[in-house]
Amino acid sequence: MSRDRAGAPRLAVLDDPKLRGILYQILLCVFIALAAVAVVRNVSTNLARNHITSGFGFLDQVAGFDISQTLIEYSVQTSTYGRAFWVGLINTLVVSGLGIVLATFLGFLVGIARLSSNWLVANVARAYVEFFRNIPLLLQLLFWYNAVLKALPEARQSFSIGGGVLLNNRGLFLPQPIFGAGVDLVAIALVVGAAAAFAWGRLARARREQTGKALPILAPSLVVLIGLPVLTFLIAGADVKLIYPELGRFNVRGGIEILPEFVALLFGLVVYTAAFIAEVVRAGLLSVPRGQSEAASALGLQRRQVLSLIVIPQAKRVIIPPLTNQYLNLTKNSSLAVAIGYPDFVQIFTGTVLNQTGQAVEVVVITLAVYLALSFITSAAMNWYNARIAIVGR
Amino acid sequence: MSDAARSPIVQVAVTEDDVFVRSQSVPVLPPPLVATGPIGWLRANLFSTPLNALLTVAVVALLVWLVPPLIRFLFIDATWSGADREACLAASDGAEGACWAFVRDRLAYFIYGSYPIAQRWRVDLFFAMLAFGVGWLLWLDAPRRALGALYFFVVMPVIAYVLLNGFPLIGLPSVDTALWGGVLVTVVVTTVGIVASLPLGILLALGRRSSLPVVRVASTLFIEFVRGVPLITVLFMASVMLPLFVPPAWAPDKLLRALVGIVLFSSAYMAEVVRGGLAAIPNGQYEAARALGLRFWRMQGFVVLPQALRITIPNIVNSFIALFKDTTLVFFVGIFDFLKTIEVARVDPKWATPVTSATGYAFAAIFYFVFCFLMARYADRIEYRLARADRR
DSSP states (O other): OOOSSTTSOOOOGGGOHHHHHHHHHHHHHHHHHHHHHHHHHHHHHHHHHTTOOOSSGGGGSBOOOOOSOOSSOOOTTTOBHHHHHHHHHHHHHHHHHHHHHHHHHHHHHHHHHHTOSOHHHHHHHHHHHHHHHTSOHHHHHHIIIIIIITTSOOGGGOEEEETTEEEETTEEEEOEEEEOTTHHHHHHHHHHHHHHHHHHHHHHHHHHHHHOOOOOOHHHHHIIIIIHHHHHHHHTTOOEEEEOOEEOSSSEESSEEEOHHHHHHHHHHHHHHHHHHHHHHHHHHHHSOHHHHHHHHHTTOOHHHIIIIIIHHHHHHHHHHHHHHHHHHHHHHGGGHHHHTOOOHIIIIIIIIHHHHOOHHHHHHHHHHHHHHHHHHHHHHHHHHHHHHSOOOO | OOHHHHHHHHHHHHHSTTOOOOOSOOOOOOOOTTTSHHHHHHHHHTSSSHHHHHHHHHHHHHHHHHHHHHHIIIIITOBOOOSSHHHHHHHTSSSOOOBHHHHHHHHHHHHHBTOOGGGHHHHHHHHHHHHHHHHHHHOTTOSOHHHHHHIIIIIHHHHHHHHHHOBGGGTBOOOOGGGBOHHHHHHHHHHHHHHHHHHHHHHHHHHHTOSSHHHHHHHHHHHHHHHHSOHHHHHHHHHHHHHHHSOGGGOOOHHHHHHHHHHHHHHHHHHHHHHHHHHTSOHHHHHHHHHTTOOHHHIIIIIIHHHHHHHHHHHHHHHHHHHHHHGGGGGGGTOOBHHHHHHHHHTOGGGOOTTHHHHHHHHHHHHHHHHHHHHHHHHHHHHHHHHHHHHO
């Protein structure tokens, strides 16, 4: 505050930008603190009035409700709310993880199709994107579940898709493989195969960068990755039994049962998110200037090489950040499972557990924390990948 | 070659026998059929390579499999009128077609929910006022657009509240929000969302770019927090925790709780959209404004925001579309928006047929698609117009 020094502008104290800034910040802090105090006081009086004891002790109480899809052990009689939390979280992760993989495939397919030189393919892809993007996801989920899957025939008249797969209004039934001896060896072979494929990829890349000679990567990797486990399996005696789902009088017995809720949710999420991913991919591919692919063609690269060596590496940098957003959206949208009764995290925890225990504050705080953590992990992973492929500044 | 240069040669040709020199040009042949016209187009666009031909055939097969049954369901086999389920059941033996009679019968419910029939003119008036305001704002060459903004963001919300909620003093009986429903609620939630989230979003965006650390951290935390969680949890939070946050006497009604949730959620997204626009304004603009002696709010209001918001319009419209679709989620906190009225009506025994659900969903899909698609086209047009203005 050098107001008296010659040359410095003379300001009233309140006109000094620095002072004003500090004043504003103090006001904001006071406001936030007052609001927080008011909320805490209201919450505690309201809870006391409703005779709800706060705290996380309820997580150790027996839940006593049934869950239709449990990938970890869970029993109605003995499992706690804490266990139900994990069951729901795993269900959410399964549907989001599968959804991300499938939506990426479908989205890239549609996005590339939109740029096809084939008029019909490009326009069908465009119609797909416009149609699914402009209809609320919730409506799509309700449609797939209530109007398509629930309208399927009953168990007795199941559709037989072939290979022992049955489809009816109780879900999708797959044959269940029971592995005999040698299953451990196959698992080890799979790990070894993956490691070998990874090592081969690094080696081929290093060699290409040193000598300029491109070694094939995809084919040998696939051979090692698939061939090795299959070979081990055959050598170990091919000991596997398939338990086919059988039609009972009212239901299907045996086999792997996939809930119709799961099918509808996964399908809806994939179809919806793929439309957005397609646009991301299209924008990414279009962002690479034409001159790049023309120059590559002029150097004598083939069309496939132009794509894989010139266009895609550059497009990837544009695609990754918005693609991350779509992955996050898919994960968050999986919470719409509530609408069709798939036992995801929100349905089990924020729905049933909240209703049974009345611990609104704790349950909502845990829910928010879980989704924040999921978002954080996904974006951290994608940021790491993005930093790895970013252009190294010179 | 000019005529003068050619004529001597012609004379030479005439003097010699059995030599023929053409003195006129050959009539131009039409271009080969395979290169132009429909066939050429087909060759270039559908059958340029074997792979393309294969793709074309596959896509045609897919369309033949999908489109005719869809058209038959929606139009040809559909039942257009009738008093109850019998009409659709009678018509649909064998062929299954949409039961549009059901939609016609319940249309008033889909639009107004349970709003008292005698008072529905108020809803109609609200729709008209809204359409007027939206038209004024979206038509870029409209006169007095500043007045339009004032109307849309200040005048209309007040009148709409009085109109819809009721004000017994001036003869409008009050209507409980529990009776509101259908398109009315969808439109109210979307409008409140956009009217409240745009100013809040601008404040948050300015806060996130502020040089004051406390303001910046508070805005950033809020934005990232809300964007990190699903809307459905924000709505749950609003509906179960908001009543705990305030003294019991103030406990907000269901619709208001959902509105608070929607506004918080969409203002975080709006903040990011506006921030994108702010980031595109060159530093020189700020410096020039400061050199002219403008303080923060005047600088933002007269120099920065008018430019930033202009280039943000397409993205604002896009987040409006997202908000419009997201309003369907108020479904979960017990509010009868358009989708919920469909859900309720489709299980009504009076209209219980195998096709009722599909018909209801088809109707909802058409409704949402038409609005979202038109808004998206509008955003595209603005974007094109802005790009053209930049190229000048």
